[in-house]
Amino acid sequence: MGKLTLVSTGAGGDRYLTQEAINVIQEADLIVAYTKYAKDLPELVADKEVFTTPMTKEIERVQYAIDEAKKGRTVALLSNGDANVYAMGSLVVELIDTLDLWESIEYSALPGISSVLALASEVGAPISQDFCLISLSDRLTDAELIQKRLRLALEGDFIISIYNPKSRSRLEPYRGMLEQLKNIDSSRPVVVARDLGRENQMIKIITAKELIDAGVENEEVNMSTTLLIGNSTTKLTSDGRVLTPRGYLNKYDLSGAQKGEWKKIN
Amino acid sequence: MGKLTLVSTGAGGDRYLTQEAINVIQEADLIVAYTKYAKDLPELVADKEVFTTPMTKEIERVQYAIDEAKKGRTVALLSNGDANVYAMGSLVVELIDTLDLWESIEYSALPGISSVLALASEVGAPISQDFCLISLSDRLTDAELIQKRLRLALEGDFIISIYNPKSRSRLEPYRGMLEQLKNIDSSRPVVVARDLGRENQMIKIITAKELIDAGVENEEVNMSTTLLIGNSTTKLTSDGRVLTPRGYLNKYDLSGAQKGEWKKIN
Known part of the structure; x- marks a missing residue:
C-alpha cells in the first residue's frame, strides 16, 4: 500500500x-x-x-x-x-x-x-502564560467571528499570536484588530516577526501604540509576518527581551539567589 | 564568555x-x-x-x-x-x-x-482553526482567571488545549472545567493524550459527555495528560480521526476531485 x-x-x-x-x-x-x-x-x-x-x-x-x-x-x-x-x-x-x-x-x-514558538524563543519568554492563535485571514473564516475572538482573547488577558495578519487585498480584519488594540495599555509589548528561520529573518519588538500608529499600510506586516501581542503582565527585561513572568517571583524570595539560597515565601 | x-x-x-x-x-x-x-x-x-x-x-x-x-x-x-x-x-x-x-x-x-502539536498530528487535523492553550495549574495562576479564560474561549468557539489538567492534590480547576463543558454539545470530540512521544503513549478520542461522566476522579487525566476540546465544527472522519475543517469544502466543489477537476464555487 x-x-x-x-x-x-x-x-x-x-x-x-x-x-x-x-x-x-x-x-x-x-x-x-x-x-x-x-x-x-x-x-x-x-x-x-x-x-x-x-x-x-x-x-x-x-x-x-x-x-x-x-x-x-x-x-x-x-x-x-x-x-x-x-x-x-x-x-x-x-x-x-x-x-x-x-x-x-x-x-x-x-x-x-510553528511560527509562534520560533518567534517566542527568539525574543525571550513571551508566551509562558495562557495564549491563543488567531488568523486574520477571512478567506475561510467569517470576518465577524475573527473580531469576536480577538475581543474575547483581549478580555481574557490571553497572550495573542496573530497569523496571516494582512495581504495587499485584505486589510479590513487587520484594521479591526488595530481598533481593538486601542483598548489596551499603549505600552504593551508587541513583536513583529517576518521570514522566521530564514536568512532574512526580521524581528522587531515594539509597543501596541507603535503598531497602531503604523496603520494598516504598515509594510512590515504581510502574509509572511507573525505578530505577538503580550498580555497585561508582559514586560521588557533590562536587556530588551520580552518576558511574560509565570509568577515564580511571587512565590519565591530571590534576594538570596546569587548566593544559592532560595526561600519559598508562600 | x-x-x-x-x-x-x-x-x-x-x-x-x-x-x-x-x-x-x-x-x-x-x-x-x-x-x-x-x-x-x-x-x-x-x-x-x-x-x-x-x-x-x-x-x-x-x-x-x-x-x-x-x-x-x-x-x-x-x-x-x-x-x-x-x-x-x-x-x-x-x-x-x-x-x-x-x-x-x-x-x-x-x-x-509542544504537546498540542504532537497530539494534533497523531489524531488527524483538529486544530486548523483558531485555538488557545490553557493550563489548569493554579500553582502560579489565579484560579478564577483560569475559569474566566475557559469561559471566554468556549464563547469564542476556540479549539482549546488543556495543559496540566489536574494532579492528585489539585482537582478544583478541573472540576470547574467539567462544569463549563456541560454548556457545549455533549458529542463534541475531545482528545485525551498521555505520555506523548513516549513508548507508553496513550491517545483516546472521546466526547465531551464521556469526559464529564468520568468525573474528577478520571485516572487517565493527570499531570502527564494533554486534553484537546474541539470547537463547534470539529467532527470525526469515517476513519475515526478528528477533523476541524478549515472551510475548503465551502469554497470548492469537490465532486470532481477524483477525476482531477476542481470548481471554485464562490
Whole structure:
C-alpha cells in the first residue's frame, strides 16, 4: 500500500526540521511541496523527484500527492511551520475522507515548529502564560467571528499570536484588530516577526501604540509576518527581551539567589 | 564568555528533537535536566556531564545552569516540549534578568514541539482553526482567571488545549472545567493524550459527555495528560480521526476531485 506522510518542516528554512521529518523525507520516493519551501531544503531533496506548485495551488498539490500514494508510492507532502496550524493538515484529512481513501493509502502526519514558538524563543519568554492563535485571514473564516475572538482573547488577558495578519487585498480584519488594540495599555509589548528561520529573518519588538500608529499600510506586516501581542503582565527585561513572568517571583524570595539560597515565601 | 542554551526537546522521548537541538546538546560540556527527561536521551548525553534534579526542583536546576555558564562553560539546559509553553523559559529569563547577568553569559533558546502539536498530528487535523492553550495549574495562576479564560474561549468557539489538567492534590480547576463543558454539545470530540512521544503513549478520542461522566476522579487525566476540546465544527472522519475543517469544502466543489477537476464555487 502507498504511503502519504504530511511532513511539517517548521518555520522557514531547514533550521527547525525534526529528526523524524528528515528521516521521512529521505525515505520518500516523491516530494510534493510549495515551490518556495522546496527551495529551502536543497540538500535534502537534491536527488529526489519533486513536484511543486505555487502558493494558491494547494489543492492541486494535495491531490497529486494523494493520487501518487494511491499508486503505491511513498510520498512526503511538505508543509511549512506546523501542518495543523493554518496549513495543509485539514485539507489533506478532509480530502482523504471525502474521497473515502482511508483504506487505500497509509496516512500519517508529523508536527513541526510553528511560527509562534520560533518567534517566542527568539525574543525571550513571551508566551509562558495562557495564549491563543488567531488568523486574520477571512478567506475561510467569517470576518465577524475573527473580531469576536480577538475581543474575547483581549478580555481574557490571553497572550495573542496573530497569523496571516494582512495581504495587499485584505486589510479590513487587520484594521479591526488595530481598533481593538486601542483598548489596551499603549505600552504593551508587541513583536513583529517576518521570514522566521530564514536568512532574512526580521524581528522587531515594539509597543501596541507603535503598531497602531503604523496603520494598516504598515509594510512590515504581510502574509509572511507573525505578530505577538503580550498580555497585561508582559514586560521588557533590562536587556530588551520580552518576558511574560509565570509568577515564580511571587512565590519565591530571590534576594538570596546569587548566593544559592532560595526561600519559598508562600 | 560562558554560554547557556535553553533547549526544548519536544514532547516526550527523543522523537521530536530538532536538528539544531541535537547540535547544541552535542556541543555542550554540561547538560542540566529534569531527571526523567535526561533518561529520554541516553545516547545523546552518554558521554556528557549531566546534572539532574527531580520534578519540583526547577529553580535549583536553572540556578546551577546559570552558575556554571557564568564560569565560562557551555551549558545546555533541557526543557521538555517547548520551553516557552508552561515550562522553563520564563523562569530562566526572569532569573537572568533579576540577577542582572545579561552581560555575563550568552543566552539563547531553541523552540520544540509542544504537546498540542504532537497530539494534533497523531489524531488527524483538529486544530486548523483558531485555538488557545490553557493550563489548569493554579500553582502560579489565579484560579478564577483560569475559569474566566475557559469561559471566554468556549464563547469564542476556540479549539482549546488543556495543559496540566489536574494532579492528585489539585482537582478544583478541573472540576470547574467539567462544569463549563456541560454548556457545549455533549458529542463534541475531545482528545485525551498521555505520555506523548513516549513508548507508553496513550491517545483516546472521546466526547465531551464521556469526559464529564468520568468525573474528577478520571485516572487517565493527570499531570502527564494533554486534553484537546474541539470547537463547534470539529467532527470525526469515517476513519475515526478528528477533523476541524478549515472551510475548503465551502469554497470548492469537490465532486470532481477524483477525476482531477476542481470548481471554485464562490
